[in-house]
Each structure stands twice: as structure tokens, then as C-alpha cells.
Amino acid sequence: MLALNTLRGIRVVSAPHILDAATWPAHVTALRIAPDDIFAIAATEADAAEVEAADPHSIVVDETGFVGCWLDQQELEHITRHIEWHAPSHRPALVQGYVAGVPAKMWLTNELSLLLCASPYAAELSERIS
Numbered sequence: 800m801l802a803l804n805t806l807r808g809i810r811v812v813s814a815p816h817i818l819d820a821a822t823w824p825a826h827v828t829a830l831r832i833a834p835d836d837i838f839a840i841a842a843t844e845a846d847a848a849e850v851e852a853a854d855p856h857s858i859v860v861d862e863t864g865f866v867g868c869w870l871d872q873q874e875l876e877h878i879t880r881h882i883e884w885h886a887p888s889h890r891p892a893l894v895q896g897y898v899a900g901v902p903a904k905m906w907l908t909n910e911l912s913l914l915l916c917a918s919p920y921a922a923e924l925s926e927r928i929s
Contacts, residue, residue, distance in 0.1 A: 801928060813854045877928070878898060
């Protein structure tokens with residue numbers, strides 16, 4: 800059974816061109832969840848200093864509203880049995896849709912992939928994919 804854990808990071812909301820120019824440390828997984836919104840997993844506010852310097856109106860806050868788990872290829876294959884849409888073959892890619900009937904996102908890379916969803920859906924998603 801996959802364990803969904805709280806994903807800690809920061810949420811950065813800023814003008815799209817500011818986010819386009821932002822760079823992140825190698826240890827940070829920065830997911831562009833909307834044109835003006837990034838969820839940077841394992842990031843700290845210090846990691847977002849560049850964005851704040853470029854746009855003093857940026858919103859940078861701690862984010863703990865998502866849960867997720869990293870998946871190896873075998874686990875990813877198990878999860879894809881619970882989706883009704885096709886995952887893109889090009890990687891990396893951030894995709895979203897229903898996973899086992901629960902709204903979720905997947906960050907697909909060539910090595911590990913990340914399954915994530917909003918915290919209130921954690922128990923339901925865990926139950927449905929087990």
C-alpha cells in the first residue's frame with residue numbers, strides 16, 4: 800500500500816513572467832500548477848528570495864496542503880490502472896485528472912514520479928488505490 804505523506808514546501812504566486820525566470824535549487828521540485836502559481840516541494844522561503852526580489856508583490860507562503868508519494872516504475876504502472884486518461888510519454892510532465900475517482904496530480908519523470916492530491920482527499924485516494 801502506498802503511503803501518502805504531507806508534502807512540505809512553499810507556494811509562490813506571482814506574475815507568470817516572474818515565475819518563468821525563477822530558478823530553483825536542485826533539491827527542490829517546483830511544480831507549475833497554474834500560470835501564476837508554483838508549489839515548490841522541499842523549498843524554503845529563502846529558496847524563493849529570487850522571486851520576491853523580482854516582484855515585491857509576490858505571495859510566498861509555507862504550504863502543507865498536499866499529500867503525496869514518490870513512485871518507482873512498478874508503482875506508477877499500478878497507479879495508471881486507476882486513471883482513465885493517457886499519461887504523456889514526454890517527461891518531465893505535470894498532469895492532473897482523476898486517479899481512482901479522486902482529483903490528483905502526477906509529476907512524471909524518467910526515474911521517479913510523484914502522485915499528489917489535496918490533503919482532504921488523502922484517505923479516500925489511499926483506500927481506492929490500495
